[in-house]
Amino acid sequence: MFLAATTAGDRVRANPGGQAFCPSCMADLIPKCGEIKVWHWAHRTDDCDPWSEPESQWHIDWKTRFGLQNCEVVMGPHRADVVARDGLVIELQHSHISPEEIAERQRFYRRMIWVVDAGEFREHVDLRLASIRTDPYRQQPTTYRSFRWRWPRPTHARFTSPLFWDFGDGTMLNVRKIHPETPCGGWGYLWTKPQFVRRFAVHVDELGDALEDGATA
Ligand SMILES: [Zn+2]
Known part of the structure; x- marks a missing residue:
């Protein structure tokens, strides 16, 4: 996922240490900000959207x-x-x-x-x-x-x-x-x-x- 949701109602791109949730299942997401893959948000388990x-x-x-x-x-x-x-x-x-x-x-x-x-x-x-x-x-x-x-x-x-x-x-x-x-x-x-x-x-x-x-x- 490229954009997560914030409690302020915004959509936000992944950033190191960022806190946001999935706009669909509301689960807290993990910002993945490494050097190989593009910065994105990940669910702790499988993505709720198959x-x-x-x-x-x-x-x-x-x-x-x-x-x-x-x-x-x-x-x-x-x-x-x-x-x-x-x-x-x-x-x-x-x-x-x-x-x-x-x-x-x-x-x-x-x-x-x-x-x-x-x-x-x-x-x-x-x-x-x-x-x-x-x-x-x-x-x-x-x-x-x-x-x-x-x-x-x-x-x-x-x-x-x-x-x-x-x-x-x-x-x-x-x-x-x-x-x-x-x-x-x-x-x-x-x-x-x-x-x-x-x-x-x-x-x-x-x-x-x-x-x-x-x-x-
Ligand atoms: Zn989700």
Whole structure:
């Protein structure tokens, strides 16, 4: 967990000696402020949210772009990574996730999108045909790309909520179709991270730093 709760009603990042509690189960949390892993809060036993992932710099970089008040929002027994504009949930996925858990989360959050860290398999994705088409999602001309995927992860064909691959270089692919049979391929639309934040953030006016990548919408 990146943000814990305080008795004053604030959300607070992990800091050495810090005292705070879980906004979901109210248990006291332990600040983990070492040199290897990113600073985070830990439960004394297992995290009360079975869907929680170990915190990574990649998660924190994404969460902070949407404003801390919109991160790790308690929803029933779970904490949504980001609650974006109009209540849309953004789930940030770095590690492997099973088809069953994909289906469970989609059922639970209903209106949600996935941002998957594609840095690890980016080199296996061969982006091909490029053309400009009107992306029905954004309602504007967008770069359409088809792709081939060597050593694909079959679970990715199981995402039925909108799926974005974050390539880690400031670009993202909104994957619209994956053909899981060999040779695996598909197609989607290219976005930049600032375009994504602008499209989904609650308070775009307050996001100067989040948009500093310089790409235009
Ligand atoms: Zn908890």
